[in-house]
Amino acid sequence: xxxxxxxxxxxxxxxxxxxxxxxxxxxxxxxxxxxxxxxxxxxxxxxxxxxxxxxxxxxxxxxxxxxxxxxxxxxxxxxxxxxxxxxxxxxxxxxxxxxxxxxxxxxxxxxxxxxxxxxxxxxxxxxxxxxxxxxxxxxxxxxxxxxxxxxxxxxxxxxx
Amino acid sequence: xxxxxxxxxxxxxxxxxxxxxxxxxxxxxxxxxxxxxxxxxxxxxxxxxxxxxxxxxxxxxxxxxxxxxxxxxxxxxxxxxxxxxxxxxxxxxxxxxxxxxxxxxxxxxxxxxxxxxxxxxxxxxxxxxxxxxxxxxxxxxxxxxxxxxxxxxxxxxxxxxxxxxxxxxxxxxxxxxxxxxxxxxxxxxxxxxxxxxxxxxxxx
Numbered sequence: 509x510x511x512x513x514x515x516x517x518x519x520x521x522x523x524x525x526x527x528x529x530x531x532x533x534x535x536x537x538x539x540x541x542x543x544x545x546x547x548x549x550x551x552x553x554x555x556x557x558x559x560x561x562x563x564x565x566x567x568x569x570x571x572x573x574x575x576x577x578x579x580x581x582x583x584x585x586x587x588x589x590x591x592x593x594x595x596x597x598x599x600x601x602x603x604x605x606x607x608x609x610x611x612x613x614x615x616x617x618x619x620x621x622x623x624x625x626x627x628x629x630x631x632x633x634x635x636x637x638x639x640x641x642x643x644x645x646x647x648x649x650x651x652x653x654x655x656x657x658x659x660x661x662x663x664x665x666x667x668x
Numbered sequence: 669x670x671x672x673x674x675x676x677x678x679x680x681x682x683x684x685x686x687x688x689x690x691x692x693x694x695x696x697x698x699x700x701x702x703x704x705x706x707x708x709x710x711x712x713x714x715x716x717x718x719x720x721x722x723x724x725x726x727x728x729x730x731x732x733x734x735x736x737x738x739x740x741x742x743x744x745x746x747x748x749x750x751x752x753x754x755x756x757x758x759x760x761x762x763x764x765x766x767x768x769x770x771x772x773x774x775x776x777x778x779x780x781x782x783x784x785x786x787x788x789x790x791x792x793x794x795x796x797x798x799x800x801x802x803x804x805x806x807x808x809x810x811x812x813x814x815x816x817x818x819x820x821x822x823x824x825x826x827x828x829x830x831x832x833x834x835x836x837x838x839x840x841x842x843x844x845x846x847x848x849x850x851x852x853x854x855x856x857x858x859x860x861x862x863x864x865x866x867x868x869x870x871x872x
Contacts, residue, residue: 557746557784557847564744564787574744574784578791581782589779589818635692643690650682654675661671 542587542596545603549584553577556610559617568624573617580609707745708738709844709859714794725865728798733863735842736792739785746784746847748854750777753813754839755827761843761860770858772843778813778820797840801827803869808836810867827867836867 560573587602687694713720714732722731739745752775754760761773785791796817801810810825827836841862845854 553782554746554847557744560784561744561849569786570744571786571789574786577784578782581784585779585781586818589820593820636696639690639693643686643693646686646689647682650678650685654678657671 538596538600542591542600542603545600545607546584546587546591549580549587549603549606552607552610553580553584556580556613556617559614559621563617563621563624566621566624567628568620570617570620573613573620576609576613576616580606583609702742705741707741707747707844707846707857707859708736709842709861710734710736711842711861711863712736721863723864723866725799725867726870727801727867730796730798732794732796734792735795735861736790737783737785737844738790739787741846742787744784744786746782747857748780748782748845748847750843750845751779751781751813751815752777752841752843753810753822753825754841755825756830756837756839757828760839761841761856763859767858770856772845772856772860773841776823777843778822779815779818799838799865799867801867803836808838808867808869810838813840836869838865838867839863840865 556573556577560570560577563573564570583602583606587599587606590596590602591599711721712718712734713722714734716734721733725731735749737747737749750772752773754773754775758775759773762770764770783791795815798814799810800812800814801808803809806829808827810822810827812819812821814820825838827838829835830837839862841860844857844859846857847853848855
């Protein structure tokens with residue numbers, strides 16, 4: 509009986525020491541993972557912002573893209589706070605959620621950019637080139653019409 | 669009447685028609701360029717007015733304000749709002765003088781949130797906050813700030829009794845930072861808004 513108790517005690521002590529040595533490692537690992545996830549999320553958000561900015565420069569309406577970015581940013585802010593408060597698993601989870609929220613962002617941004625680029629080209633051709641060409645054509649037509657009228661009716665005094 | 673008598677009328681009609689046809693192109697050329705690029709930052713009370721701001725604070729009670737940003741920078745901007753809290757002696761940010769000379773508070777932020785705002789667009793959010801604090805020996809120790817349900821420790825912020833104004837005063841403020849695309853980092857945008865709060869204590 510005594511031997512059993514000693515064995516149990518030794519086993520308990522051994523297990524406790526083993527657990528104690530493992531817990532910080534697991535914690536450190538979770539902390540690193542959380543840090544990595546937060547960093548990845550920060551970098552991805554920045555990439556997406558630059559894509560949105562690029563789309564905006566071509567004339568796209570990027571408000572829908574910014575809504576997605578704001579949602580991802582909000583999750584990242586919560587992840588940072590959880591990390592600061594030492595809640596690393598929550599921080600990691602939130603950072604991953606933030607990353608997932610940005611899935612397909614690049615495709616959407618590129619589609620918006622291309623559409624805006626096409627629209628911009630047509631808009632330029634119709635509203636700028638077309639308008640200027642129309643104005644020049646109108647002036648030329650008026651000039652030619654006047655010359656024609658002059659030739660036809662110019663000599664006939666009092667005809668009009 | 670001769671044809672020459674109609675010359676002026678003809679030219680006027682031609683001129684007006686030409687201007688009409690050219691107006692889409694002219695509207696692009698003759699636009700007065702934007703010269704003022706800036707950001708607006710504000711806080712409003714829970715009723716969306718600038719009059720009923722929270723002032724007398726009770727421990728662990730929720731208070732709400734609106735925080736708003738209007739982007740007039742000419743491009744969609746990436747902002748960061750840093751939430752900070754200070755007592756009457758700790759450093760305050762500056763918001764006057766040339767923007768490059770303005771400095772943020774050196775205090776660490778309690779909470780950061782990033783905001784993306786399209787050009788000429790407005791972003792606004794409701795912020796609900798509460799403080800957990802305790803008084804002892806003419807000083808208040810602030811433990812946590814809870815902002816929109818997320819609690820953050822304040823590293824035992826101490827607020828001393830202000831004998832002239834008879835209260836414990838803390839300043840909750842929101843610094844605006846802007847992502848600088850050339851420097852690839854956030855920089856203080858020279859603006860902050862905040863609320864002086866009188867941290868009241870229930871007397872038994």
